[in-house]
Amino acid sequence: MGKAILLVDDAAFMRMMIKDILTKNGYDVVGEAENGFKAIEKFKELSPDLVIMDITMPEMDGIQAVKAIREVNGDAKIIMCSAMGQQAMVIEAIQSGARDFIVKPFQADRILESVKKVIG
Template structure:
């Protein structure tokens, strides 16, 4: 069981991911609605894994990913992107993201990414 931080500016997206994760035995320890909140929560909680939306107000997911990796170079972050954000996904992987899932989420793909990332 992993302790997971969910980051997405859309509450219904957070709810969808939370539902998938809890049904598969993981614990959602915190949620954040933008990158700045994500960095703060990461510092505070040190989750096992983060699901990070790419496009958010205040601070986007790639910037937040870089900030989190400054705090913890071993941070496990999976990016969540909409269709057509391939260039951003490549940036995220280069910045240290472990994997990515595309919206709309397919539960099996989300779980596969998490299991693979947690090793």
């Protein structure tokens, strides 16, 4: 069975794109969320192997959500996504517990490389 992944992005087309790349490569996308609050709920409910999360979202951003998820599970594996030019946020995300980050717009092989690096 593929590794269970939770996708978090406020843009449905981004979730769809990432889901397509992951499922074609044997990963199991077990849930999706459009903001940090929903991400935390889904994380508690699904206990995924990995969370791929956008930084910039309404209601609760990815940085706050990473901190909250890491409080639920200190070993949570999270990869952050961010648009170009958000280096400060990327650094903050890593300091908050994210394992890696992907810069948008991203290539399929970069997503897969990051996922393999973090969860094998």
